[in-house]
Amino acid sequence: MKAYTAIDPPEVLAARLGISASEIIKLDGNENPYGSSPKVALALQAHPWYHVYPDPAQRGVRQALSEYVGMNADSIIAGFGSDELIDLLARLFVGIGDEVIDLPPTFGMYPIVVETQGGQVISVPRTKHFDVDVDAVAKAITKNTKLLFLANPNNPTGNISSEKTIRQLLELDLIVVVDETYFEFCGKTVAHLVGKYENLVVLRSLSKWAGLAGLRLGYGIMNPVIIERLMTIKPPFNLTVATEAALVATLADRQLLMDRVHMLVAERERLTELITANVTGAHCFPSEGNFILCQFPDGIAPRVQSALAQRGVFIRHFRDPHISDCLRISVGKPDQTDTLIKNLLEVIEEMS
Ligand SMILES: Cc1ncc(COP(=O)(O)O)c(C=O)c1O
Incomplete structure (x- = not known):
């Protein structure tokens, strides 16, 4: 199994370069450069119950999310980031020998959680413009296929699959996980289809739009029957009391x-x-997330990424062969964009 290549925090990057963390231009994690709401720090400071375990039934968190999403709390479950829910879904639905459809290039955690369960990843590559090839997906399905992961908008390509495409996938006989981690940047969702399709799971996150990546809060919207089963297998205290205060x-x-x-x-x-x-x-x-994927000529992408990293500017290169000539850049503040562009032009000039 290939390990997920996770990004390092600013202080680690800074120590490596011998500069201070505040000098790092960190555009490699799709994090929110504006941080969380100032109300979060105040709520965390005022919270009186850090010595008591959080509610295993997540009542307060699910109720707050239910009001935000406009769906019943019994259709909602929260996790330690959407990452935890991706893992729990694989634990619930995938056993040894089961197959799961992955749509590369896409988010790298999906194959890892599947292989951890002894499942087999069936890759159905996206088309040239990164659209889902629904016919190829239909052909790839066997009696052992249990699940399909679709990031929407897709990370790292940034494009959206239409509701029509998602409905076509939902008509196939498997659980379709639509990962809407970047929902607030595009406003497009299929959460309204949860009541109609029992096999639809929608995932969301507070990491990106709300700047809570470090606090870890994601949630899923799905049929209450699946929620009940996930509630049974999740660790009892998978959220913290700080998470609930930060969410509110x-x-x-x-x-x-x-x-x-x-x-x-x-x-x-x-x-x-x-x-x-x-x-x-x-x-x-074109991207509907808080990042863009850029293709660079002449195979220079990995060298551009490492030359920028030497200068304290961090963007992302992926080993995935579909996008090995591309770099993903998270959107920062305007001054970070300007610094990135200046350094990008200089390193490309040095290479020519
Ligand atoms: C498509 C996708 N899904 C899930 C995640 C994990 O998000 P979280 O921070 O909520 O665990 C990410 C993080 O980058 C992502 O890009």
């Missing part, structure tokens, strides 16, 4: 956080235009 404070500051989301969406377009206009031969794929 976050949702009370929704407007500020969504204003930041809109700033990031505008900055994503500016970043795309700057690269397209200034880097000869580079192509940025």
Whole structure:
């Protein structure tokens, strides 16, 4: 099994380069450069119950999420990041010899959780423009196929699969996990289909739009029957009391956080235009997330990534052969974009 290549935190990157963490331009984790709501720090400071275990039934968290999502709390479960729910779903549905459809290039955790369960990953590569090949998926399904993971918007390509495509997948005989970790950046969801399709699981996260990546909170929206089974197998205290306090404070500051989301969406377009206009031969794929995938000419992508890292500017290169000539850049603040572009042009100039 290949290990997931996780990113390092700023202090580790800074120590490696012998600079301070505040000098790092960190555009490799799709994190929110504006941080969490200021109300979160206040709520964490005021919280009186850190010595008591959190509610194993997640009542407060599920109720708060239910109001945010507009669905009943019995259709919602929270996890230690959407990562934990991806893992729990594999634990629930995948056994030795079961097959799971993966749609590369996509989020790297899906194959890992499947193989951990002794399942077999069936890769159905996306088309040239990273669309899902529904016919190829249908052909790949056997009596052993249990699950399909679809990131929407897809990470790292940034594109969306239409509701029509997702409905076609839902008509196939398997559980379809639509991972909407970047939902707030595009506003497109299939959560409204949960009542109609018992085999639909929608995942969301507070890591990106709400800037809570370090606190770890994701949630799933699905049929209450699946929720009950997940509640049975999850660790009893998979959330912390701090998480609940942070969630309530976050949702009370929704407007500020969504204003930041809109700033990031505008900055994503500016970043795309700057690269397209200034880097000869580079192509940025249209994105609906808080990141863009850019294709670079002449096989320079990995060298550009490491040259930028030497300068304290961190972006992401993936070993996946479908996108080995590409780099994924998380959208930062405008000054981070400017520093990135300056350094990008300099390292490309040095290479030529
Ligand atoms: C598509 C996708 N799913 C899930 C995750 C995990 O998110 P979380 O921080 O909620 O565990 C990520 C993180 O980058 C992601 O890109």
